[in-house]
Amino acid sequence: MPRIRTVLLVTGAALLAKRAMRRRIDASPLWPLPALEEPVSGRPRSRALRLLVTRHETVADGVVQLRLEGDHLPAWEPGAHLDLVLPSGLVRQYSLCGDPEDTSSYTVATRLIGEEQGGRGGSREVHEQLQEGTEVEVRGPRNRFPLADADAYVFVAGGIGITPILPMLRAVEARGHEWRLLYGGRSRASMPFLEDVEKLAGTTAGRLTVVAEDEGGRPDLAAFLADLAPSTAVHVCGPEGLMEAVAATLPEGADLHLERFTPHTSVDGNASFEVELRRSGRTLSVAADTTVLSAVRAELPNTAYSCEQGFCGTCQQRVLEGEIDHRDELLTDAERADSMLICVSRASGGRIVLDM
Known part of the structure; x- marks a missing residue:
């Protein structure tokens, strides 16, 4: 199996074997996130910035690019993303795709995702409401999908x-x-920045392979990844099916770095357990097909949360007793020693005690 450094929650019995592999984590640019509230516990949030939308342009079918301007903006490196706080209060996370040397602006792009595709309104707000002249709050940048140090690179x-x-x-x-x-x-x-990558590739043979499904069907990953040198770092961002296909195709020991769009939501292998809320004096039952967050909010509806997918850290809570089955990949090892993200992580035994 390739060595995987991934940037998204991985759950489900089919993927438990991958937990032993080394991983790198972060939020995807396309995750639909509900409204962000200030955390009850957990890490401090990145300081907020107020930036001005100075450009709103269509760069591909269904894709808009935003230029967000400010003064002396925090530095970032390739792979970083921003949290955008939208007019409704919804929070969405988008990868930075501009020039890291530009300290006066950030550039992000997003595809419109309709309800029939699982969208929950965030991308529509970006497309329709964040017009030129709009001020928007952003947090970050943060980077958990960094460019690896390698002799050669393959990107998918x-x-x-x-x-x-x-x-x-x-x-x-x-x-x-x-x-x-x-x-x-x-x-x-429908493919944004196609001209940009074509210019970067230039006339060097084999540098760029473009596969449009309406022209040539699905890409031949086996052919593209054949004869991969051991010192090559492979960075992949795209739909879940693409992630799995690349991981399955790479040879043993390959250096794989992933940024996924959506989490695994399988409940295979889950068991029910009890959660004691120590400060509230309540004990809750968490069924195999539900989350700690859902059970807690039924009793404490003001409990802070945002993504419900283990990406943002808003629902991080301190654990006083019990063994944790960590299913996020956001927390550091130090944080995992005494806290958990209750939207996805579970108890690995029959009981866990939270400082709530």
Whole structure:
């Protein structure tokens, strides 16, 4: 199996074997997140910035790019993302796809995701309400999908997954490293920044493979990843099916870095358990098909939460007793010693005690 450094929650019995592998974590640019509240416990949030939308333009079918301007903005490196607090209060996370050297602006892009595709309104707000002249609150940047230190690079991007990959391409090209990219999408018209990557690839043979499904079907990953050198770092961002296909295709020991769009939600292998809320004097039952967060909010409806997917850290709570089955990949080892994200993590035994 390849060594995986992933940036998203992995749950479900089918993937438990991957837990022993080394992983790198972060939030995807496309996760639909509900309203963010201030955390009751857990890590301090990144300081908020108020930035001005100075450009709102369509860069592909269904994809808009925003330029957010401010003064002396915090530095970032390829793979980083921002939290955008939208006019409704919804929070969405988007990868930075501009120039890290530009301290006067951030650039993000997002695809419109309709309700029929599982969207919950955030991308529509970005498309329709964050017009030029709008002020928006952002938090970050943060980076848990960093560009690895390697002699050579292979990148695989699916659709809007090109956003964190684009600054990586620019960086490795500037450093003179060998690289190649497989970029897939439904159609060429739906693939943002296609011209940018074509210019970066230039005339070097084999650097860029573009696969539009309406023209040539699905990409041949086996052919693209054949003869991978041991010193090559593989960075992938795209839909879950693409993640799994790349992981299954790579040879033993490959250095794989993932940023996923959606979490695994399987409840296979889950067991019910009890949660004691020590300060509240209540004991709750958590069924196999529900979460600690859901059970807690039934008793304490003001409990802070945001993503419900283990990405943002808002629902982090201190654990006083019991063994934790950590199913997020956001917390550090030190944080995992005495806390958990109650939206996804569970008790590995029959009982756990929270400082709530």
